[in-house]
Amino acid sequence: MLKWILFALCIVGIYFFFFKKPKTIHEKKEHKKDSIMLECATCGTYVSSDEAIIQDGKYYCSKECAQC
Ligand SMILES: [Zn+2]
Numbered sequence: 001m002l003k004w005i006l007f008a009l010c011i012v013g014i015y016f017f018f019f020k021k022p023k024t025i026h027e028k029k030e031h032k033k034d035s036i037m038l039e040c041a042t043c044g045t046y047v048s049s050d051e052a053i054i055q056d057g058k059y060y061c062s063k064e065c066a067q068c
Pocket of ligand 1: 029042043065
């Protein structure tokens with residue numbers, strides 16, 4: 001009888017093994033922010049739009065430049 005219990009446990013184990021596969025293989029990292037290069041209004045350095053600081057409608061590469 002013990003054999004059958006072990007057998008059943010095996011089946012359940014396999015069952016869970018297959019059904020517990022991560023479903024998130026399709027993990028799309030939606031990093032669709034296209035970064036544009038923007039020119040700093042103070043020093044003229046090009047900085048990506050992700051990092052640029054916008055102040056008074058102008059783009060700056062850093063806080064130092066934005067404060068000028
Ligand atoms: Zn700058």
